[in-house]
Amino acid sequence: MKIRTMQKNDLKTVYQLGKSIKELRFTEKIGFWRKKNLHKWVKSSNDILLVAEDKTQIIGFLLSMVHKHSKSAIIENLYVKKEYRKIGMGRNLVEECLSRLKKKGINDVWAEINQRNRNAINFFKTIGFIKGYTFVVVEKIID
Numbered sequence: 001m002k003i004r005t006m007q008k009n010d011l012k013t014v015y016q017l018g019k020s021i022k023e024l025r026f027t028e029k030i031g032f033w034r035k036k037n038l039h040k041w042v043k044s045s046n047d048i049l050l051v052a053e054d055k056t057q058i059i060g061f062l063l064s065m066v067h068k069h070s071k072s073a074i075i076e077n078l079y080v081k082k083e084y085r086k087i088g089m090g091r092n093l094v095e096e097c098l099s100r101l102k103k104k105g106i107n108d109v110w111a112e113i114n115q116r117n118r119n120a121i122n123f124f125k126t127i128g129f130i131k132g133y134t135f136v137v138v139e140k141i142i143d
């Protein structure tokens, strides 16, 4: 199993996986990224987009965005397929991301997690993240 930079060829799989994961939704309307956003994003040299692979199969991914001005980064999405959980893939994805961010001079990293997603909250605590404040997402569709 290995972790590598996400490529254009991976987008279809990452999109299909991302859309199907309820934990990655923010509101009824705000779900996973649109295909066209992912297409632009994958070209970015600023952000860290990773996939975990078993032979040629994508088994997980991590998408993070760097905020240049605040010198911080957000882990927007992290996912490991159910059958590959609890063997260190999530940790490996985050550690690879942190190591790449450090090389860019970024040392403040955070993630937003639904408060009902105890699994992910516990995972992040286990790997050394500290729980911050709890927020409520508000949304308005401008028509």
Ligand SMILES: CC(C)(COP(=O)(O)OP(=O)(O)OC[C@H]1O[C@@H](n2cnc3c(N)ncnc32)[C@H](O)[C@@H]1OP(=O)(O)O)[C@@H](O)C(=O)NCCC(=O)NCCS
Residues within 6 Å of the ligand: 021, 023, 024, 075, 076, 077, 078, 079, 080, 081, 084, 085, 086, 087, 088, 089, 090, 091, 092, 111, 112, 113, 117, 118, 119, 120, 122, 123, 124, 126, 127
């Ligand atoms: C959260 C998630 C990425 C964790 O991936 P994973 O590959 O199972 O995690 P790892 O095997 O790398 O676990 C790393 C450590 O966290 C611990 N951990 C993992 N899940 C845990 C849980 N539910 N509760 C407590 N600890 C947990 C592991 O025991 C391990 O500890 P250790 O290294 O001391 O043994 C995975 O469960 C997932 O994809 N969930 C659905 C998507 C999601 O909720 N994403 C987060 C929102 S951004």
